[in-house]
Amino acid sequence: MSWNSCQWLRKSRFVATFLFAFVSFSPFETVLAQAPEPASNPVALTSSPLTDPAIERRVEALLKQMTLDEKVGQLAQYSSGAPTGPSAGRADYPSMIARGEVGSLFNLDSAHAANQYQHIAVEKSRLHIPLLFGLDVIHGFRTTFPVPLALASTWDPSIVEKYARIAAQESSAAGIRWAFSPMVDIARDPRWGRIVEGAGEDPYLGSVMARAYVRGYQGKNLSDKESIAACVKHFVGYGAAEGGRDYNTAEISEHTLREVYLPPFYAALREGSASLMSSFNTINGLPATANPFTLTGILRNEWGFPGLVVSDWTSVGELVGHGIVRDKAGAAQKAMTAGIDMDMVSDSYHQHLANLVKSGKVSEARLDAAVRDVLRVKFALGLFDDPFTDESREIHGALPKERVDAARQAAERSFVLLKNSVAGSRPILPLSSESGTIALIGPLADDAKNMLGAWAGRGRPEDVVTLKTALVQRVGAEKIHYARGGEFQTSSDAEIQKAVETAQQADVVLLALGEEATEQTGEAASRAHLNLPGRQQELLEKVSATGKPVVLLLFSGRPLTLPWAFEHVPAIVAAWFPGIQAGPALVRVLYGDVPPSGKLVVSWPRTMGQIPIYYNALNTGRPADGVDLTHPPRNSLEKYISRYIDELNSPQFPFGFGLSYSSLEYSKTQVDSAKLNASALNASLRRAAADNAPHATASANVKNTGNRAVDEVVQLYVRLIGTGMEEPVRKLVGFKRISLAPGESQTVSFPLGAEAFSLWDVQNNQRVEPSRVQLWISPDSSRGLPAELEIVE
Numbered sequence: 001m002s003w004n005s006c007q008w009l010r011k012s013r014f015v016a017t018f019l020f021a022f023v024s025f026s027p028f029e030t031v032l033a034q035a036p037e038p039a040s041n042p043v044a045l046t047s048s049p050l051t052d053p054a055i056e057r058r059v060e061a062l063l064k065q066m067t068l069d070e071k072v073g074q075l076a077q078y079s080s081g082a083p084t085g086p087s088a089g090r091a092d093y094p095s096m097i098a099r100g101e102v103g104s105l106f107n108l109d110s111a112h113a114a115n116q117y118q119h120i121a122v123e124k125s126r127l128h129i130p131l132l133f134g135l136d137v138i139h140g141f142r143t144t145f146p147v148p149l150a151l152a153s154t155w156d157p158s159i160v161e162k163y164a165r166i167a168a169q170e171s172s173a174a175g176i177r178w179a180f181s182p183m184v185d186i187a188r189d190p191r192w193g194r195i196v197e198g199a200g201e202d203p204y205l206g207s208v209m210a211r212a213y214v215r216g217y218q219g220k221n222l223s224d225k226e227s228i229a230a231c232v233k234h235f236v237g238y239g240a241a242e243g244g245r246d247y248n249t250a251e252i253s254e255h256t257l258r259e260v261y262l263p264p265f266y267a268a269l270r271e272g273s274a275s276l277m278s279s280f281n282t283i284n285g286l287p288a289t290a291n292p293f294t295l296t297g298i299l300r301n302e303w304g305f306p307g308l309v310v311s312d313w314t315s316v317g318e319l320v321g322h323g324i325v326r327d328k329a330g331a332a333q334k335a336m337t338a339g340i341d342m343d344m345v346s347d348s349y350h351q352h353l354a355n356l357v358k359s360g361k362v363s364e365a366r367l368d369a370a371v372r373d374v375l376r377v378k379f380a381l382g383l384f385d386d387p388f389t390d391e392s393r394e395i396h397g398a399l400p401k402e403r404v405d406a407a408r409q410a411a412e413r414s415f416v417l418l419k420n421s422v423a424g425s426r427p428i429l430p431l432s433s434e435s436g437t438i439a440l441i442g443p444l445a446d447d448a449k450n451m452l453g454a455w456a457g458r459g460r461p462e463d464v465v466t467l468k469t470a471l472v473q474r475v476g477a478e479k480i481h482y483a484r485g486g487e488f489q490t491s492s493d494a495e496i497q498k499a500v501e502t503a504q505q506a507d508v509v510l511l512a513l514g515e516e517a518t519e520q521t522g523e524a525a526s527r528a529h530l531n532l533p534g535r536q537q538e539l540l541e542k543v544s545a546t547g548k549p550v551v552l553l554l555f556s557g558r559p560l561t562l563p564w565a566f567e568h569v570p571a572i573v574a575a576w577f578p579g580i581q582a583g584p585a586l587v588r589v590l591y592g593d594v595p596p597s598g599k600l601v602v603s604w605p606r607t608m609g610q611i612p613i614y615y616n617a618l619n620t621g622r623p624a625d626g627v628d629l630t631h632p633p634r635n636s637l638e639k640y641i642s643r644y645i646d647e648l649n650s651p652q653f654p655f656g657f658g659l660s661y662s663s664l665e666y667s668k669t670q671v672d673s674a675k676l677n678a679s680a681l682n683a684s685l686r687r688a689a690a691d692n693a694p695h696a697t698a699s700a701n702v703k704n705t706g707n708r709a710v711d712e713v714v715q716l717y718v719r720l721i722g723t724g725m726e727e728p729v730r731k732l733v734g735f736k737r738i739s740l741a742p743g744e745s746q747t748v749s750f751p752l753g754a755e756a757f758s759l760w761d762v763q764n765n766q767r768v769e770p771s772r773v774q775l776w777i778s779p780d781s782s783r784g785l786p787a788e789l790e791i792v793e
């Protein structure tokens, strides 16, 4: 039975549900693009600032007046500034705008420029439709916060929301009402340079963070002059690029798509994200920018998304490169039919869409739907009522203190203490006034530009306080001996020698090493070697050979495989790229004014050969549990299991890991119900508003057994056993940040809603199945003692 032959069956909700189950077994069928269905799986989007009848009336009234060319114009987007991809777009924007041929511009550099273009749009174009200005506001407009991977490492959505609100205020002051963020691509491969732009490997954490970004950008009211539209990206599977090579192909089963890659998108859209961007990659044989299964089947038909879908930079035109069309006309047709509303930069819609509609290759209904999506966002932002920005709102001088403080607090919470060994009678960190003189060494110790990280918006190096500056302020220049030690890619023998001599003069060494932010992390910066670039490893080893205690501060956009360092260097901090307050934040954590409290959001591999490595893996039928993997197999029990013969299975540091300056004790996890009922949980799962109503509570006691204050991220994991589809060995389903004074303990409780027990079943429906459940409340994804309960029919 083909999909077409059973169209007649689409009569009842029940049947629609059946059909979706059927479709999920079929290959990605283009017919889905023309087969809108009511949402069935499981809860359609409930809140969106775009679903407003008053807006809808205005959209319809305007649409009626538009010519074909004016409609196409709304779907064309161009960059007016520095390119973030191949091709520079066009140059004749003023005349195009006056003719109504441009819907959106991005990469503008000032409020004044935005207002100038807007004057043309609203005064010279026939229908006076305002332009929508966008930008890659990723972790800051001007107040640059830590890179997103670091923001996620705070495990603190309130920090992310605060960041996004500040970014919205600053962007909107520059006339930018659209951020191409959040980037919610799940990434299990640190070779992929763009891992730095997301929240790591976990769908639950990624969803929590995605929602926080959207809340911050869009505020309570999208039409507020200080609110900007979010754009959740890249839909979908971009983080699964094979080999971690940027723009590469992804193969993801529908099950894994739904379990792992889709949840953060769904979360952002449920929070009301006004727009979404498609991705560059091919997914399961079809480019994501021409993929009706994801762009229409899931996004529109299942989820009911009412917002704007923009392509990525030239990704419509790139359908030619993918080889699924012969020319840009074909590209425009496929992208449009699949569900892309707006063509970013490729000019394919501008050149070909009108003819495609005239020849019937693209339906007028589809064209109108796309135009509605654009206009809806413009109306919701209030652009028709007030299209200009007040240029006096732009800050040209120093940044306000509260923004700087927020950036510092975010950075403080993002650092992950990976190692802190005892040197003499106490751990090296925190430093104290007795620590003596400090040798500060490394290319990142006094480098303002790199502290901003990749995609730094309109961040300015002059706003950055480097580690060197902050350290001098803290302890005085006389106590600091500084040597840069060379560059990222090249260092001379003399520079290395000088660094060694500098170390010899001091009592303790701070080594600031890592990647060059814009060249070695971010887009188009995938790496096949995750070592320290250039001669930094040699620098590290030579400085360590002085015998001085070394603290390695690792600045990077990804985990780096540094087995020598993890074995020999006594103290190591993952500092990521911390933003404008890099120096003060690091100094405060290094001296223990605030405790280190970041936790890893990606599993940290020991070696490249373990990649992809992620904690929420399946168990396999031959798990290596309990087997000593530190040597090659000696017998068949040690051999025929899922392992490497030459490396451990475990990562260097697990997901969720991060040390503090104190010690903690976790009690065994308790759960207050021995049995739960699957049908009650399923009923709850299907009630849009109530899907998180608690059915049970898990708790554990956490005690600070050391003598320093801690901020701890307590994590809740679940494993479901006896399910139809194999479920991961652990899945994060909750977390809480708590503060404990020395000796203090706290019972941490997690109410357990239906979602915590849910999975995507064999027919790709989300539901709760009868199963045995293990629950861990633990400091990371590898430790803790589980509680158990049963889910019965």
Ligand code: BGC
Residues within 6 Å of the ligand: 084, 085, 136, 180, 233, 312, 313, 523
């Ligand atoms: C990136 C997007 C970005 C766009 C616009 C592309 O190269 O993939 O994430 O939003 O450029 O700058």
